[in-house]
Amino acid sequence: MDKMNTKWQDTKVKRAHSKKRTRDSIESHQTPAKKGGSASSKNCPDNTERGTSFGGMASLKAVEYCSDSEDFFGDYDSILNDSSFLAKLDDAEQNGVHYSPSAAPLDQPDPNFTALPSSGDNHCLKLSTDNKHSEAIVDGLIDESFKDIEATQFHFQEEVLENAKQIHWLKENKISTPCKVTERAINDEMVKPAEHKSERPTTSIPQERRSMKDQLKRAMISNAAAPSCVSRTIVLKEAVVAEEINVAMQAMETVSLKATDIGPFFGLPTKVKDLICKLRGINNLYDWQKTCLNLDCVQERRNLIYSLPTSGGKTLVAEILMFRELLCRKKDSLFILPYISLVQEKVRGLASFGLELDFMVEEYAGSKGRFPPVKRRSKRSLYIATIEKAHSLVNCLIETNRLDDIGLVIVDELHMLGDGSRGAVVEMTLAKILYVSTATQIIGMSATLGNIKDLQKFLKAENYTSDYRPVQLREYVKLKDSIYEVDPNEEEVLRLSRVLSFKYSSSMQKMDPDHLIALVTEIIPTNSCLVFCSTKKNCENVAGMICKYLKDEFLLHKEKEKAALLKELRDSGNGTICPVLQKIVPYGLAYHHSGLTSEERKLVEEAYMHGVLCLLTCTSTLAAGINLPARRVILRSPYVATEFIKRSQYKQMVGRAGRAGIDSVGESILILQEKDKSLAKSLLCAPVEKCYSNLMQDNGKGVLSLILSLIGLNIASSLEQVRDFLSGTLLCVQERQLCVERDLREISKDCVELLKEKGLITVSRDTQDPILQVTKLGRATYKGAVDLSYCDMLYEDLSKGLDGLMLHSYLHLVYLVTPYDMISQCKPDWMIYLRQFILLSAAEQKMSAAVGVPESFVARKAAGQTVRKNANMVAVRRLYLAIVLFSLLNDTNVWSTAEKFQLNRGFIQALLNSSSAFCSCVLHFTEELEEFWPFKTLLTELTHRLSYCVQAELIPLMEVAGVMKFRAKQLYNAGYKTLAHLANADPSVLAKTIDNLYKKQANQIVASAKMLVNEKAAALQEEVNDLLMMPKDLPLP
């Protein structure tokens, strides 16, 4: 424990859900690492010393300096945000134009707005609990989406009817009849546990229905027999309830007659199949997809892990399962994806399904997502979330006793469990779901799982595996002029396939000794090609080199579109464009790595997807991001930065080859030098690396924060309960490999001690089994997802901040939310520091001095003088970053800020993303501590500003998933100024009006905007309902 403690006390600053993955974590899926620390890993070669030790900042590399080996977009999250009533009213005012009498008469709702209440409900303030009840029951019964469900799939319908009726009936009855006897009678009769993991289809349907009727009758009778000494209001209410029951029974009769032939598409209405065909162009499911959907364990709602090669079509199965949960079981679903960009892509892609099938699609990524989520009476929600947001969501649902609302959780890229601190967050989330909810089904999918058995044991899941790949993948290796086909079954692994015959001049041979030009020109410009390079710089150099030797004909291919792309790139940089991109885009080439701004990246991805760009040079980042397949994938070398590539990385990269529906075959070519030949052979044949729990990474940081949250969420209040919980983790499954020096029992004891020492929990000693409780600081820490290693520092900084908070500008607040883990990456340029410092106002300079950075210090440093006095370098560097952010907030331009501070634009982008996430963490942290009350309003506003960092008028448009600043500007200038404008736009007109906006994107933007408006309106409606609802515990007269 001492060892653990010492490490904790070091000044290392790192956020719990660090935005930027460490190099270790890239590899870690499955990776061993070389740093010191994890005492637990000795016996586990694959997992040795994965922890990043808490080294001091000075030893860390500086800045933009974002080294090649750390090429990540920081495309993931922390926690958020904002569900205040006022904020929602604001939203509604801004976006509710659509529902105002002038925009659309209340009695004529737009049919497209499927999420809106029926016409009567539009008069929201008139809404009373009375007629709502019967409506809710009938709604549940006569559901449009069940029109074509087949008799064979009837059990879904049955479950839905039973659950919906029982739950609605009971709830509504409770509200309208505050009569305890009646309520209990109904309770006893009707509320038997409705959910069991392995619910089986009921066999005698008519009987079930009869018994439902009986129950209702009996309930009516008990209503009638309720105590007579009740008020007149209660009598009247009971009459209303009786009437409701009548209506419900009639509705049930109708449905039972009608619902005989429904659910032909895996239990779903044909409409779903049609939509998949219309929106995805998929007419038929692959055989494996059908088999998987029909598996017993899927039907019976047991947990499942399915594993297929990349591009195998795993997502569609997940989506059908989620639709089933939402439509048939009427339960919410949670879809966990690893990156913000993937979440946005999915939200956009599923919004149309939601509108057509009448469920909500809610985005939980970046600054999006409500905590706790809106409780919906009439609709189900599909939450699409990043790893970090999913964890916060699950915590929130546990806290509000609503976890059972989520019927299904799907985890994409399940191998992320092995991915450093983010993997630990996945594990915590899943372990909590497994422990707290018996009714929630968990399904995980992945293409690269080495030790599926361990994961099965952890998730208590069954396994489905197939090696199906719709487009065959041919793997090749290039050595000198020869191309060899990879065949792991052959002894030599490699079989000569052909010899390259491209004519090289001597200068070309010198510039391109690996014959990349020969390899790419076999493919482009008609087909697409990805060239994976080991570093960011290499990406740019390789792209430049290729262009140099491309014929002018390449310039003519899609010339107009490329010109439009260049214009957009320039516009996105407020008139500035990267000189490399300017040179290579006309040839149809671009590079793709974390040095791009989010907007550039999006523009490049879209252009590639639509064939405007035919070749991307990229780092391994691209393999993990959104789906950008290619006819040919080339690996420039078997290295990622300076490390030899891992099998799982290799698989992800080559897996991009072959576009479903376009190519009949996909090819990958790994360029090898003779010296790497033998290593490469084992790379090509080795099994994928194993996936290990990361709870013990960084000296058990994960397990420590897990235990804190278990105590905070009341999941465990004693050491024994903590241990009980831990016995259900992946760490426990792998205890023998990972906990060598101390077993889990000892680890949990040590953690409890440490949490107590840090003042995060209290341990009552007066009972035999001491009771564990979180302190206020502990609660704030886990609620804010703040890294335990610096929660004290944060508390101290915020406390100091309160003494003389400078509110003349945002600088002081920005300083307080500048992420600690970015500080180590910043090495100030002292001349720039001084120049910018002088430009600060007197109040800002005073505040800077107060946090420990006087002008004299910066001036001395700029003059190259040695500074004798020991300055607090953390504060000095943090303030520098705060000034960068402050400048960015003022001119909202990543490019000019990058230039002003001589920093890489990708670094500025990462700083901004990281700060907005940390700002929301700090907000949640302060919300739990009364002394920080003034921060709540201030940080809410600042989070908003940092999240969007654009002119205020563009923010509503940027709320739509994937709409970035340049697109928002285009839309705004074209007259689409609010969400309501977008929601009501005609996609064809939009595509014609907006430069370079493809029809598919226009459709998705409109659908997402509609979904968002619906969601906001429904949230307000729910709030109104809550406000008008009679309290359940209203004292009887």
Ligand SMILES: Nc1ncnc2c1ncn2[C@@H]1O[C@H](COP(=O)(O)OP(=O)(O)OP(=O)(O)O)[C@@H](O)[C@H]1O
């Ligand atoms: N039945 C089908 N018919 C035709 N195309 C399909 C079918 N199912 C999926 N696809 C398409 O195949 C492509 C790859 O599918 P998907 O993204 O689900 O792959 P994946 O298995 O998740 O791969 P990865 O591991 O790389 O994420 C997508 O474009 C998807 O639309």
Ligand SMILES: [Mg+2]
């Ligand atoms: Mg996938």
